[in-house]
Amino acid sequence: MSLVVAEHLPTDPEAEARRGLSAMALGIVGSEILKIAADVRRMQAEGQQVVNLTVGDFAPSEFRIPRRLEDAVSAAIAEGQTNYPPSDGLPELRRAVRSFLDRELGLDYPLEGILVSGGARPLLYGAYRAVLDPGDVVVYPVPSWNNNHYCHMVGAVGIPVVCSAEDSFLPTPELLAPHLRTARMIVLNSPLNPTGTTFSEEALRAVTQAIVDENLRRQQTGERALYLLYDQVYWTLTLHGTRHVDPIRLVPASAPWVILVDGLSKAFAATGLRVGWSCAAPAVTARMRDILGHVGAWAPRPEQRASAVMLDDAEATHAWLDHMRTEIAARLDALYDGLSALRAEGLPVEAIAPAGAIYLSARFDLAGRAGFETNDAIRKWVLATSGTAVVPFNAFAYPHQDGWMRLSIGAVSVAQCHACVDRIGAALRSL
Numbered sequence: 001m002s003l004v005v006a007e008h009l010p011t012d013p014e015a016e017a018r019r020g021l022s023a024m025a026l027g028i029v030g031s032e033i034l035k036i037a038a039d040v041r042r043m044q045a046e047g048q049q050v051v052n053l054t055v056g057d058f059a060p061s062e063f064r065i066p067r068r069l070e071d072a073v074s075a076a077i078a079e080g081q082t083n084y085p086p087s088d089g090l091p092e093l094r095r096a097v098r099s100f101l102d103r104e105l106g107l108d109y110p111l112e113g114i115l116v117s118g119g120a121r122p123l124l125y126g127a128y129r130a131v132l133d134p135g136d137v138v139v140y141p142v143p144s145w146n147n148n149h150y151c152h153m154v155g156a157v158g159i160p161v162v163c164s165a166e167d168s169f170l171p172t173p174e175l176l177a178p179h180l181r182t183a184r185m186i187v188l189n190s191p192l193n194p195t196g197t198t199f200s201e202e203a204l205r206a207v208t209q210a211i212v213d214e215n216l217r218r219q220q221t222g223e224r225a226l227y228l229l230y231d232q233v234y235w236t237l238t239l240h241g242t243r244h245v246d247p248i249r250l251v252p253a254s255a256p257w258v259i260l261v262d263g264l265s266k267a268f269a270a271t272g273l274r275v276g277w278s279c280a281a282p283a284v285t286a287r288m289r290d291i292l293g294h295v296g297a298w299a300p301r302p303e304q305r306a307s308a309v310m311l312d313d314a315e316a317t318h319a320w321l322d323h324m325r326t327e328i329a330a331r332l333d334a335l336y337d338g339l340s341a342l343r344a345e346g347l348p349v350e351a352i353a354p355a356g357a358i359y360l361s362a363r364f365d366l367a368g369r370a371g372f373e374t375n376d377a378i379r380k381w382v383l384a385t386s387g388t389a390v391v392p393f394n395a396f397a398y399p400h401q402d403g404w405m406r407l408s409i410g411a412v413s414v415a416q417c418h419a420c421v422d423r424i425g426a427a428l429r430s431l
Contacts, residue, residue, distance in 0.1 A: 039380070053412065140186070201250065232262055
């Protein structure tokens with residue numbers, strides 16, 4: 001006879017749970033984007049057509065993974081490659097990552113400095129855990145992805161630096177300079193999620209050199225080092241001649257204090273395969289490896305084997321990335337050109353030219369009008385009137401209510417991009 005567990009649970013489970021949970025768990029905030037997805041699902045359930053520009057993911061119907069990668073995953077499973085991988089990643093994949101970075105970026109990392117994990121997220125969290133103690137200061141720009149949540153989980157003091165459209169929502173050296181003395185880690189991302197913008201060589205060199213100078217000062221005083229966590233998971237998806245820059249190539253002396261985070265997920269539309277890697281000084285990598293090893297955050301062995309096969313095939317990799325950039329640019333350009341035409345018509349909308357990743361920054365300049373007091377109100381109006389689902393920058397810790405939104409193209413076709421611009425134009429004209 002089965003035990004009906006529900007009969008033995010508290011009648012007020014939320015109140016009872018709160019009595020026993022940690023302060024960190026009670027204070028954590030779920031994904032703001034998933035909350036927006038509920039509105040999308042409701043409209044779709046009602047039979048309404050929605051162009052979903054919310055998810056930072058790829059729909060396989062639009063972006064299927066490379067056949068070379070797909071076949072290699074199947075082959076690895078057929079060979080019985082289904083047991084635990086090493087905690088730092090399969091040696092053949094770490095060697096393939098090393099060769100890939102050397103071949104494409106001119107970065108020849110020691111093999112001991114390369115760590116493989118189940119996507120980039122565990123590596124970001126592992127870097128936070130490896131570097132920071134409770135109360136340490138983390139400086140990060142906003143809008144940006146998840147830094148506020150990681151700070152909460154590790155007990156760090158987050159210092160958000162609010163960036164502006166005039167600077168492509170990226171932090172300038174002048175914005176970061178006042179925080180260098182007190183910070184233990186600075187977190188940067190380029191191409192940037194949520195904006196699709198990228199660092200210039202001049203700006204990133206200045207920031208990186210300032211971090212080196214601060215660490216040289218700290219070496220004289222015995223203070224703990226200042227690290228730069230540099231998330232470049234979208235670096236292969238730069239567009240229209242934009243050149244990706246990384247801190248170590250610009251300032252080689254920064255190598256001891258830079259943690260690079262990268263992965264297969266975005267470059268190969270393989271978000272579900274969960275293969276990411278980081279590059280750092282071997283001593284830092286060893287601590288991240290041990291932290292993530294205790295929570296089993298490694299990538300599955302078949303996907304690791306397949307990733308090594310893919311990365312080692314330079315011809316297939318280049319052909320795929322050319323294809324990805326072409327498809328992404330077609331969608332982002334359709335949105336950007338369409339919204340720019342609406343702006344030229346005098347309608348209250350604007351966008352920043354896309355430079356990389358799968359995102360477009362667009363502003364619906366409706367704040368302050370009747371019924372539009374918040375970005376979420378604008379977001380809901382865009383969804384209701386044009387069937388276009390977007391994400392306010394506030395989901396990325398941006399504090400202003402000025403109409404800026406993230407538009408993500410990974411789950412839509414070029415035709416859908418054109419159609420949603422037409423509907424947005426009609427909605428704006430109706431005002």
